[in-house]
Amino acid sequence: MGVFSKTCEYAMRAVFFIAHKTAPGGRVGIKEIANGIDSPEHFLAKILQDLSRRGIVRSAKGPNGGFYLDESALKRPLSDIVEAVDGKGIFLGCGLGIKQCSEINPCPLHHEFKAIRNQIHHMMYKTTIGEFNEDLDLGITALKK
């Protein structure tokens, strides 16, 4: 696996996709999202259900239903999604897996690892869900392949 779980990767890509597709208003259905980010449809549905319960995305059933975001969601940091799905472990845990990362009982990598871990956190925290809409529009960045 990479740095994040597959579930988390799908979650992030899906949210970016929803942000992009519904920027002009409207909703986007699970099939289109799954297709747009190249993920298994039913599995993604589960993930989005969860994000919906946690208030990160919104959803509507029935005709013209689908997923969308409210205004405030676009300004949320990406770290909210990571924490919702994978927990805070990645931002706080020891690189060598000892029970408790601390200054008092540090592992050999502590100093250097902490710096990198904080950078990951910082990157995810300053990145907002909505900030890539333009790039996606222009095709400068992509969410699959």
Add this chain to the structure above:
Amino acid sequence: MGVFSKTCEYAMRAVFFIAHKTAPGGRVGIKEIANGIDSPEHFLAKILQDLSRRGIVRSAKGPNGGFYLDESALKRPLSDIVEAVDGKGIFLGCGLGIKQCSEINPCPLHHEFKAIRNQIHHMMYKTTIGEFNEDLDLGITALKK
């Protein structure tokens, strides 16, 4: 999970432990290692078997047997262990999980993620297996709790 798999975490801690314990020569048994890094004994045995097959650690059966390292191993980069256990995915894969991380078809996080990923790689590559023996001796750093 953290950045690395549990298997990989155990592997790194075990190798540091072996490096430390056998610095003066001799070998160290699986029980002592498992105890010293707080890991399940039989599971760790599997991991070390694997590292042994890959030539990262050495082992000897019978009385006074156990695990040890040859000279050159102490100078190996930690990244060798990570690659042996988790593969290169963590050093090369896309942060959002798209099939292929590339400059041509980058995901929204590509630029920033790549920088961090390279730092992880660099940290693991410049860190050698033997370089923490002194700190461990002095109790400045620890491999459990």
Add this chain to the structure above:
DNA sequence: GGCATAAAAGATATAAAACTCTTTTGTTAT
């Protein structure tokens, strides 16, 4: 040789993550 030691190898077991399928519930439009 015979015994003790200790890792290697093999076979399972358990749990968690990843993925699939079916049914239910709520919505909209006719």
Add this chain to the structure above:
DNA sequence: ATAACAAAAGAGTTTTATATCTTTTATGCC
């Protein structure tokens, strides 16, 4: 009201990661 639509919920299955247990093989010592 009913038919079509689309997500929610529930109940699986499959795969991968993690962990345990048992048997075999190699080594050193007497």
